[in-house]
Structures are given as C-alpha cells and as structure tokens.
Amino acid sequence: MLRLTNVVKNFGDRPILRGISLTLPAGQKVALVGPNGVGKSTLMRVIVGTEPYDSGVLRTDANWTTGFLPQDAGVRSNRPLWDEMFAAFPEILAVNQELREIEKSMETAHGDDLDRLVERQGDLYDEFDRLGGYTVEADAHAVLAGLGFSQDDYTKRALEFSGGWQMRIALAKLLVRKPNLILLDEPTNHLDARATEWLEEYFASYPGAAIIVSHDRKFLDRVISRVFELEDGLIHDYNGNYTAFEAEKKRRVAARAAAYSRQQKFIKRQQDFINRFRANARRASLVRSRERMLARLEREAVPPTEPDTMKLKFGEGHPMPAELIVAEDMAKAYGDRTIVSDVNLRIIAGQRIALVGPNGAGKSTILRVLAGIDEPTAGTVRRATVGYFAQDQSQTLDETRTVVQEILANAPAEWGEERARGLLGRFQFSRDTVYKMTGALSGGEKSRLSLAKLLLKPVHVLVMDEPTNHLDVRTRATLIEAMQVFKGAILFASHDPDLLEALATHVLDVRDGKAVLHTTDYAGFKERLEAAAEEEEVEEDARVLELEDEIEHLQQRREALEEALEALQGEAKVASQRDHAEVTSRLVEAEAELEALALAPA
Structure with missing residues (x-):
C-alpha cells in the first residue's frame, strides 16, 4: 500500500503540491489527470523518491518496490536488447554472460579442458535456475513480443533503435522487473495500436498497482478503475474509469x-x-x-471553473501556390544505411496526410526532409513556406532561454516583451511561468511553447511529428480543431487514433524503406489493411493445409522407400538411397516451413 499525508512541494515561492493526501492499495490501477504543468510529473517523482518534498509523510509497505517510466524515457546504451532485459538482475546477467563464454570456449576445447567446461556449465545452469533466470527469460520473451520486438532484434544494441523503440525498451525493462507499483507518464505516446492493446491486456492480469498519466482516453477506460485529479495542488478522488470521472466531475461542479x-x-x-x-x-x-x-459563516468555495482554453489559429501564407511540396525520387540515408528511397509526392492545399507505419520505419526522417530540416541524400524537394513541429521539443527549443526569450528570439524584430507575454497568455502561460527556463518545462508546456512559436509566421504547410504527445485532453482537442480549419496542407505522424480519424484525408504508409500514398482517410486505410490481412490469412491457411498434405505424402513415400531398400541390392539400392535422401531433404524443408508459419505473429 502507498499512503501520502499532507505532502507539500514548492519550487521556490511557487507551491506545486499544497498538501497531497491519498491512499493506493496493492493491485489498483489509477489515472492521474490534470492540466499540463499542474504538477503530475512532480508528484510521480516524489512518489518514486527522485524528487524531495518539503513536508508531509509518504509511507509504503515493507519491501515495496516502484518503477517509473517518465515522458522522456529511452534506453540508449551500448548493450544488446536481450542483455538490457536483465539489467535489473545483475546476478542473472553475469551467469548468462559466463554461459555464453563457456559455450564459445567449448567449440575448441578437448579432453580435460572440455570436461571442466562441461562441469562448470552444469553448475551455472543450476545457479541460473536458482536465481529465477528461466522465469525472467520467459517474462522477457513475452514482454518483448507484446511490445513488437522480434527475436532478430535481441542482438541489436539499444542505441541502434529509433527514439520510439528506445522508449519501448525502457517500458519492457520496467515490466520485466514486476515492481509492486508502476508509474507511467504517457506510456502510449510511442506505441502503435497492437502494442497498446497488448499493454491493456497486460495490466488486466498484472497483480501490482499502477499510476498512469495519459491523454489516451480509450486506454485509460480499459485499464484504470479510479482517478486522482490534481487541481490547485490538491488531489480529488473519483471511483470508476475515465468516462465515469468526466461525468462525475460535471455533476460535482454543478452541485458546487x-x-x-x-x-x-x-x-x-x-x-x-x-x-x-x-x-x-x-x-x-x-x-x-x-x-x-x-x-x-463558512463560505462555500467558489465553484471551480474550467481553465482558459488555449487559443490557437495557425497563420496561413498568401498567396497559396498550386503545389506546396513536390518530392521527386527523394531518398535519405545515414552513412551506408538507407532509411527511405524513391519517395514521390505532390502536395496541394487542403490535403491532410497522415504518415503511418512501424516505429523506426522512417516517418520522422521523411518529415524532416520534407520540412527542410535535413537534406535528401538523393532526389529533390521543392517546398513553399513550412512550419515544423518536432517530436522531440529539445530539437527546437533553446534550453538556455526563458519562455519569453524563446518567443522573442523567433518573433519579428518589432515585437517587445509585452506582446510576447500576450501570445504566451493565449497558450496558458501565467505571469510566473513565462520566466521559467525552457529546459525546466514539463512535456506539455514544451509542446504548448512550440505551438506558440508556429504562430509567429504565416505558413503554407504544417509538418508535425506526434503533435498531441504530452498535451492534456483539452489542449489536444483545441489543437485538432485548429488543424481542421487550417487551409494549407498538413503532413503529420501520430499514434493518436482520435487525431488520425478526425484529420487524415490521405495516408502515407511508410515501411520497408518505401512510402506509398493512399488516397483515403484513416478509416478507409484500416479497412484496406484488415482486408489484406484476412486475404493473407486465408492464403496462409491454404498453404498450411498444402504443406500438411505434402508432409503426409512424403512420409508415406519415405516409408515405402525404406521397405524397398531392405529388399534391393547393388545399383538399384544406390538409386533408391538417392531417392530416399531427396525425399527426406524435402520433408525437412516442408516441416521447417510449416513450423515457421506456426510461429509467425498473428
């Protein structure tokens, strides 16, 4: 059990947590909600012990363990993926590494040396079992598969993966540890639909407790049974899922x-x-x-009012050219590794093109090249005026500046501080927060600041990489509305189903180094994918039946040849042996293909 009593946290003279009191029993999953910058990440860091608090009491049961996945999590080590899964189990990792060394030495050892290695190998297997290594291995296999990793990925170093996959590695390591309490700050930001669905199923059977910050309402509805709302430095407790919380909050506000x-x-x-x-x-x-x-008289508190909605309208460049971006035979490589090639696009006003595909397929690379951030390795790109929103805000924010300085550095020369503060006020930056260093901002605050910068000049095209990441529900809805009324073109990559369904008029499917444009909205694209998957499944089922029939026929033929071999002599026997070898070889191939089909992911 986790219990906080009157926990207070201030940053200088600015109160963040004014007296947090809450109790979380073992096994319960809760959502932590509230506007960006209200202190959700701070509260999580206080709970896991990485952020000191000023007063109050925080207690947990004896031997209670916690694990935290922050917004900017990502494993960038030089270790192979498989070894990363054992990083929290150093004794098991050491045994595993020695076993590998012994197996390598056994390839060239002889006599007494080989006997000693075999004996040591047996001792290590016993030690591996005693430490729970086989259980950790099984858990690691299941978690990695659920999050979309293949066994071919196991030997890749963590730093070789893209940022989204590095976040998945961090999440996998946390889940394999199985702490009593898991704290997740926007865990679905870099997960596709399949991995998100797997995570939902994982939490359904996970015996530990969880505190989750997420803008994904559907995910929260399926996972949590309670909501902690952080408002004005205090916690308001609601039973039920996120939908029930919204309804109950409206009722409470109306009653107050x-x-x-x-x-x-x-x-x-x-x-x-x-x-x-x-x-x-x-x-x-x-x-x-x-x-x-x-x-x-104890005065009734003034009823809470919804915070001012962020005011957002993107400036549109005039006149609007006939073609806003033209890419011809565009390719991009890093060193000798080609990310994408043969990209051909002609983008006009009104198009909203969603880039979809596996993490690491090259979506961010394409956006950076189309926006002019990176140069293509081959081919050409012509573009009108582009506004670019990066997935990683540290790419576009100078962390040595304050919030207001960041605006002034990118605004027209005639702008003064008062005008910059006026713009920031529209993006929910208060009188105090405009003087915070950009490096000290929360993920949501960085996103709002980057959106404010996009308003500083009119553009013909918006190029946006995961624009709804880190935004609270209200800000996210405001952004989607502003994107819907923008009259230029929009290219965006997102895992957010609400954004994809509300905005996309076209889908650019990026995978295997290619980018294929589909002239359909996201719902139509999903239908095409499902139809193709069903057709592939039918073909696979037919192939399985064909292989089973062939295997049965080959087994019968081999048995007949074995009987004939016993009765034959001389040249006839040699010929039959050759036939037997050919049949056996084909039988092995067919059985291997059947096994591969059985092991292929659904």
Whole structure:
C-alpha cells in the first residue's frame, strides 16, 4: 500500500503540491489527470523518491518496490536488447554472460579442458535456475513480443533503435522487473495500436498497482478503475474509469455551483436586512446577531471553473501556390544505411496526410526532409513556406532561454516583451511561468511553447511529428480543431487514433524503406489493411493445409522407400538411397516451413 499525508512541494515561492493526501492499495490501477504543468510529473517523482518534498509523510509497505517510466524515457546504451532485459538482475546477467563464454570456449576445447567446461556449465545452469533466470527469460520473451520486438532484434544494441523503440525498451525493462507499483507518464505516446492493446491486456492480469498519466482516453477506460485529479495542488478522488470521472466531475461542479448560488442569495438577504435596519435601535440586537452569523459563516468555495482554453489559429501564407511540396525520387540515408528511397509526392492545399507505419520505419526522417530540416541524400524537394513541429521539443527549443526569450528570439524584430507575454497568455502561460527556463518545462508546456512559436509566421504547410504527445485532453482537442480549419496542407505522424480519424484525408504508409500514398482517410486505410490481412490469412491457411498434405505424402513415400531398400541390392539400392535422401531433404524443408508459419505473429 502507498499512503501520502499532507505532502507539500514548492519550487521556490511557487507551491506545486499544497498538501497531497491519498491512499493506493496493492493491485489498483489509477489515472492521474490534470492540466499540463499542474504538477503530475512532480508528484510521480516524489512518489518514486527522485524528487524531495518539503513536508508531509509518504509511507509504503515493507519491501515495496516502484518503477517509473517518465515522458522522456529511452534506453540508449551500448548493450544488446536481450542483455538490457536483465539489467535489473545483475546476478542473472553475469551467469548468462559466463554461459555464453563457456559455450564459445567449448567449440575448441578437448579432453580435460572440455570436461571442466562441461562441469562448470552444469553448475551455472543450476545457479541460473536458482536465481529465477528461466522465469525472467520467459517474462522477457513475452514482454518483448507484446511490445513488437522480434527475436532478430535481441542482438541489436539499444542505441541502434529509433527514439520510439528506445522508449519501448525502457517500458519492457520496467515490466520485466514486476515492481509492486508502476508509474507511467504517457506510456502510449510511442506505441502503435497492437502494442497498446497488448499493454491493456497486460495490466488486466498484472497483480501490482499502477499510476498512469495519459491523454489516451480509450486506454485509460480499459485499464484504470479510479482517478486522482490534481487541481490547485490538491488531489480529488473519483471511483470508476475515465468516462465515469468526466461525468462525475460535471455533476460535482454543478452541485458546487448550485450550493454557491444558494449561499450567495442567503448572504445577500442577510446583508440587505443588516443594511436596512442598521440605524434602527429596536432592531440593533438582531442586526448584530446577523453580522456575527455572517462572520462565522463558512463560505462555500467558489465553484471551480474550467481553465482558459488555449487559443490557437495557425497563420496561413498568401498567396497559396498550386503545389506546396513536390518530392521527386527523394531518398535519405545515414552513412551506408538507407532509411527511405524513391519517395514521390505532390502536395496541394487542403490535403491532410497522415504518415503511418512501424516505429523506426522512417516517418520522422521523411518529415524532416520534407520540412527542410535535413537534406535528401538523393532526389529533390521543392517546398513553399513550412512550419515544423518536432517530436522531440529539445530539437527546437533553446534550453538556455526563458519562455519569453524563446518567443522573442523567433518573433519579428518589432515585437517587445509585452506582446510576447500576450501570445504566451493565449497558450496558458501565467505571469510566473513565462520566466521559467525552457529546459525546466514539463512535456506539455514544451509542446504548448512550440505551438506558440508556429504562430509567429504565416505558413503554407504544417509538418508535425506526434503533435498531441504530452498535451492534456483539452489542449489536444483545441489543437485538432485548429488543424481542421487550417487551409494549407498538413503532413503529420501520430499514434493518436482520435487525431488520425478526425484529420487524415490521405495516408502515407511508410515501411520497408518505401512510402506509398493512399488516397483515403484513416478509416478507409484500416479497412484496406484488415482486408489484406484476412486475404493473407486465408492464403496462409491454404498453404498450411498444402504443406500438411505434402508432409503426409512424403512420409508415406519415405516409408515405402525404406521397405524397398531392405529388399534391393547393388545399383538399384544406390538409386533408391538417392531417392530416399531427396525425399527426406524435402520433408525437412516442408516441416521447417510449416513450423515457421506456426510461429509467425498473428
């Protein structure tokens, strides 16, 4: 169990947590919600012990373990993926590595040396079993497969993976550890639909507790049974999933508003009486009594109001050219590794092109080249004025500047601080936060600042890489609305199903080094994928039946040849042996193909 009592955290003279009290029993999964910058990540760091707090009490059960996946998580080590899974189990990792060394030495050892290696190998296998190595191995295989890794990935070094896959490695390491409490800050930002679905199923059977920050309502609805809302430095507790929380919060706000209204009417009546009879000596005692009553009255708190919605409208360049981006035979390579090639696109106003495909396929690379951030290795790209939103905000923000300095550095020369602060106010930056260093901002605040920078000049094309990552639900909805009314073209990569379904008019499918444009919305693209998958499954089932029939026929033929061999002599026997070898070889091939089909992911 986790228990916080009156936990307070200040940054300088700015209170973040004003007295947090909560209890989380073992096994319960909760959502932590609230606007960007309210302190959700700070509270998580306090719970895991990486952020000190000023006062209050934080208690957990004895031997309680925690694991935390922050927004910017990612494993960038030089270790192979498989070894990374054992990083939290150093004893098992050491045994595993020695076993590998012994297996290599056994290839050239002889006599007594070989005997010693075999004996040591047996001892190590016993030690591996005692340490729970086989259980960890099984868990690692299951988690890696669920998050989309293949066994071919096991020997790749972590730093060779793209940023999205490095986040998956960090998540996999956390899940393999099986802590009593898992804290996840936007875990689905870099997960595709299949990996997200697997994570939902994982939590359904996971015995530990979890605190999850996520903008993905559907994910929260399927995983959590309770909501902690962080508002004004305090926690408000709601039972039920995220949809139930939204409904209950509306009811509570309405009830508090009604109570506040009734109390204001009562106060007004009493004040009117006091004002009316203040000079009346006969009513003096009544007046004093009512004044004392009003003084003692515990005033109903002003009902909470929704925070000001971020005001966002992208400036559109004029005039609008007929073609906004033209890519011809575009290719991009890093060193001798080609990421994409033969990309041909003609993009016009009104198109909203969603880039989809596996993590690491090259979506971010294509966006960077089309936006002019990177140069193509081959081919050409012509473009009108582009506004670029990076997935990693550290690419576009100078962490040595304050928020207001970042705006002024990118604004027209005639802008002053007052005008910059006015723009930032539209993006929910308060009087205090405009002077924060950009490096100290939360993920959501960095995203809002980057969006504000996009408004500093009119553009013909928006190129956006995971634009809804780190945004709270309200800000995300505002962004989607602004993108829908933008009259230029938009190219965007996203794992956000709401954004994909609301915006995409075309889909650019990026995989295997190629980019194929589909002239359909996201729903139509998914239907095509499902139809293709069904057709492939039918073909695979037919192939399985064909192989099973062939294997049965080959087994019968081999048995017949074995019987014939016993009765034959001389040249006839040699010929039959040759036939037997050919049949056996084909039988092995067919069985291997059948096994590969059986092991292929669904």
